[in-house]
Amino acid sequence: MSKNEILAAIRRNKPTGAVLPSIPTFPEGKASPVVTFITMVETGGGQVIRASGPGALQAAIENRFPDAKRIASPIPGVKSNVALGAIHSPSELEPVDVAVISGRLGVAENGAIWVTEEDCIHRVLPFITQHLFLLLDEAAIVHNMHQAYEQIQVDASGFGLFIAGPSKTADIEQSLVIGAQGARSLTVVLEPPLTSG
Amino acid sequence: MKEHAQKSAEFIRDESRTDWHDEALWFVRSKRDRAAHSIAEWEQLRELASQVKDNVLAHLDQYLEQFEANAQRNGVHVHWAADAAEHNRIVHSILEKHNVQRLVKSKSMLTEECHLNEYLTERGVEVVDTDLGERIIQLKEEPPSHIVMPAIHLKKEEVGELFHQKLHTEKGASDPQYLTEAARQHLRQKFLAAGAAITGVNFAVAETGGVVVCTNEGNADMGVHLAPVQIHCMGIEKIIPRAEHLGIFTRLLARSATGQPITIYTSHYHRPKVNGEMHIVIVDNGRTTQLGRADFRNSLKCIRCGACMNTCPIYRRSGGHSYGYTIPGPIGSILTPGIDLKKYSGLPFASTLCGSCSDVCPVKINIHEQLYRWRQVIVREGHLPPAKRQGMKWAGKVLSNPGWYNSLGKLTRWALRQLPRPFLYNSFNEWGRDRELPQPPRQSFKEWYQNKKTEK
Amino acid sequence: MKVGLFIPCYIDQFYPQVGISTLELLEKLGCEVEYPTGQACCGQPMANTGCEEDAVAAYHHFVELFQTYEYIVAPSGSCVYHVRKHYDIIGQTEEVRKVRKNTLDLSEFLLDILKIKSLDSRFPHKVGLHQSCHGLRGLRLGTGSERVLESSSKLDTLLRMVDGLELVELTRADECCGFGGTFAINEPAISAKMGKDRIADHESKGVEVITAGDMSCLMHLEGILRRQNKGMKVKHIAEILNGTQL
Numbered sequence A: 001m002s003k004n005e006i007l008a009a010i011r012r013n014k015p016t017g018a019v020l021p022s023i024p025t026f027p028e029g030k031a032s033p034v035v036t037f038i039t040m041v042e043t044g045g046g047q048v049i050r051a052s053g054p055g056a057l058q059a060a061i062e063n064r065f066p067d068a069k070r071i072a073s074p075i076p077g078v079k080s081n082v083a084l085g086a087i088h089s090p091s092e093l094e095p096v097d098v099a100v101i102s103g104r105l106g107v108a109e110n111g112a113i114w115v116t117e118e119d120c121i122h123r124v125l126p127f128i129t130q131h132l133f134l135l136l137d138e139a140a141i142v143h144n145m146h147q148a149y150e151q152i153q154v155d156a157s158g159f160g161l162f163i164a165g166p167s168k169t170a171d172i173e174q175s176l177v178i179g180a181q182g183a184r185s186l187t188v189v190l191e192p193p194l195t196s197g
Numbered sequence B: 001m002k003e004h005a006q007k008s009a010e011f012i013r014d015e016s017r018t019d020w021h022d023e024a025l026w027f028v029r030s031k032r033d034r035a036a037h038s039i040a041e042w043e044q045l046r047e048l049a050s051q052v053k054d055n056v057l058a059h060l061d062q063y064l065e066q067f068e069a070n071a072q073r074n075g076v077h078v079h080w081a082a083d084a085a086e087h088n089r090i091v092h093s094i095l096e097k098h099n100v101q102r103l104v105k106s107k108s109m110l111t112e113e114c115h116l117n118e119y120l121t122e123r124g125v126e127v128v129d130t131d132l133g134e135r136i137i138q139l140k141e142e143p144p145s146h147i148v149m150p151a152i153h154l155k156k157e158e159v160g161e162l163f164h165q166k167l168h169t170e171k172g173a174s175d176p177q178y179l180t181e182a183a184r185q186h187l188r189q190k191f192l193a194a195g196a197a198i199t200g201v202n203f204a205v206a207e208t209g210g211v212v213v214c215t216n217e218g219n220a221d222m223g224v225h226l227a228p229v230q231i232h233c234m235g236i237e238k239i240i241p242r243a244e245h246l247g248i249f250t251r252l253l254a255r256s257a258t259g260q261p262i263t264i265y266t267s268h269y270h271r272p273k274v275n276g277e278m279h280i281v282i283v284d285n286g287r288t289t290q291l292g293r294a295d296f297r298n299s300l301k302c303i304r305c306g307a308c309m310n311t312c313p314i315y316r317r318s319g320g321h322s323y324g325y326t327i328p329g330p331i332g333s334i335l336t337p338g339i340d341l342k343k344y345s346g347l348p349f350a351s352t353l354c355g356s357c358s359d360v361c362p363v364k365i366n367i368h369e370q371l372y373r374w375r376q377v378i379v380r381e382g383h384l385p386p387a388k389r390q391g392m393k394w395a396g397k398v399l400s401n402p403g404w405y406n407s408l409g410k411l412t413r414w415a416l417r418q419l420p421r422p423f424l425y426n427s428f429n430e431w432g433r434d435r436e437l438p439q440p441p442r443q444s445f446k447e448w449y450q451n452k453k454t455e456k
Numbered sequence C: 001m002k003v004g005l006f007i008p009c010y011i012d013q014f015y016p017q018v019g020i021s022t023l024e025l026l027e028k029l030g031c032e033v034e035y036p037t038g039q040a041c042c043g044q045p046m047a048n049t050g051c052e053e054d055a056v057a058a059y060h061h062f063v064e065l066f067q068t069y070e071y072i073v074a075p076s077g078s079c080v081y082h083v084r085k086h087y088d089i090i091g092q093t094e095e096v097r098k099v100r101k102n103t104l105d106l107s108e109f110l111l112d113i114l115k116i117k118s119l120d121s122r123f124p125h126k127v128g129l130h131q132s133c134h135g136l137r138g139l140r141l142g143t144g145s146e147r148v149l150e151s152s153s154k155l156d157t158l159l160r161m162v163d164g165l166e167l168v169e170l171t172r173a174d175e176c177c178g179f180g181g182t183f184a185i186n187e188p189a190i191s192a193k194m195g196k197d198r199i200a201d202h203e204s205k206g207v208e209v210i211t212a213g214d215m216s217c218l219m220h221l222e223g224i225l226r227r228q229n230k231g232m233k234v235k236h237i238a239e240i241l242n243g244t245q246l
């Protein structure tokens, strides 16, 4: 069996020693993570909107895409006209114009947002949609990827990912083109943290 | 040894195109510099990444077994392939089982290495590469010239002409935005029709049994989530011990590759989707042999960021195709001799040993030192042309014997002064094609010094 | 302090003025310098071509010749790097280890051992510094542009001590010139192209003189400059530091 042969060959040939280093805590930088996060999302080609109060998200969607025909979202309060629960084959999502999904955590150093399968209902949704909205709680923004991986459990979901902007490519002469195979735009809607009282 | 030299000489014949190619890659290197310099702990991260990978190599068997057990627990089918042929057979058998006729594939240097496309195409499977750059070269029937930017050698007009022929875009249209849009429409149809999707793997996490794939286009995910069957092909060296190590590698990878702070999509696949099937194929194909070469095993730490290509002054001026292997540039030049020493014996010499590759490498592979070491192996195994070998033997004798050295030096200087130009500058003088020889002085330093001493 | 002067073979044969400048400079700075006349070559040409075993005799000869000196100084980062880095294939006797450790590039010796702070020389010209790779990335005489560290450069520091010298900033601070030893004749087309590109960078900044810590890079660049009939000159850093004029 190839497995045993490969493992045997590794055992014969591998070096010894080499302990696993521990990852130190790196300085967080002086800037507020929210400010850095916004800059990084924008550098990555995304837009950031700060919404406060109920209805603000819906208004933002209608404002940006007044002509959108099919809007898909599992978030209560977003007017979704695609019944995500009734979709059997993911390819049925091809006509979706706008998808609105909750993100779990944001990373300031690169503007990435952690999204899980549970938030998408269908794994393909954030990719197949023409435009993507990600909703994020400002308080869920960490400084860097080390902190991010400390907080999330990557295998808690069957599928989870960081999204850091709209789909893009620079494969033709290094010219940046937004809207390669995935969503053509990303709008991050930042919700202010809930204040007590 | 002539191979690379000849191909690069041909490449350079079109000087303005060479300059264009050089500038395009230098631009990426500059973006990488800016991104790296924005992280104060950059050098520390490189050191950590290197140490983690050292640890992986030292415990690779344990990590692979742990990975397999965890992946199986997650409901993933794990396969092991000793070589390219077995890898291709395994993939094909999965496709056969599900009667898959159409396959979409995102970037995977491993499947390139195994020539999977040819194998499947011969067996009647339509294989569509979905990364834009890869689709371009697939349509053009060319190998990639770069591991991150596979079509970096092509101009937009050439892509325009190709798309006009294959995708019926307007004749003469070369706007990247327009061409990308055409590819988007074309590929959407392919994604929707595919029965299976294959991806490469950037990282496989032993602790959780999942794989991580990084793309900017979202093509890996479009394929994986639409097709009922997903297959991830990985070399044994893609393992990392724990999820926390992803923090180190995701910080380094995109910054090194393109100067982005992170790729747009960093996808973590752990379990098959509802009604879906997930396979992981773990491939050796010579890697365990490389693991046994103490001087060269570090090459297995590579995370395929391409930074060593972008920085290499020779790669930039000779193009990826001049290397004659899937993985070109500095890393290619230290991997290939381990695959076929004779065939690739010229590549370790396609370098000035400037060392820039080792210093950009996010996992600190000592690339230029390995180039130097491979040269020694190539000579020991008798792959240096005999005339050169003999020349070096003489040089070694003369240059360690002061008497011979002094006389020969004097003679050379005399000849350079006396001989008429056609004797010095002719087809035997490679130096003199584009350069003048040094103007020899009457006195060497040594002669001057000895005169001075006797005068005193 | 007794210094053994190591003058690499191609400098000895083709650029004696570089050896003379080095010797004069060191003597001016109060060193007792000896040049062992039995020297030939450090063995780098053979070893870089993969023929390490043909270089072993040169290694032994070198160690034999220099083992008694407290410091061995050479105006060549490349040859110094070779001695320090690649003399590891012969038996590591005490002499070998001592020679490897104490072989220094001129700039290291001036700044780290003599710790000079100023120089009595004048060179009123626009100068472009070519950072020779083995010195920069091998000996770490400066911070390469790849690395995220506080930037420093020994050669830079020394040139700034020269009166009237204007050091220009290049577009590509430390790209290889394409010499690379036998690379220059194995891959002549690309080697020359790299050299031309370096020259174009210096030229666009109005450089009058290109300098470097390694004469081999300058030999290559000079060969191209002369073929192209360009007015730009090359000077080894030792010549400039010693007050040689154009």
Ligand code: SF4
Binding pocket: B256, B301, B302, B303, B304, B305, B306, B307, B308, B309, B331, B357, B360, B361, B362, B363, B364, B365, B367
């Ligand atoms: S060798 Fe280093 S720089 Fe080159 S592709 Fe691999 S990881 Fe990147």
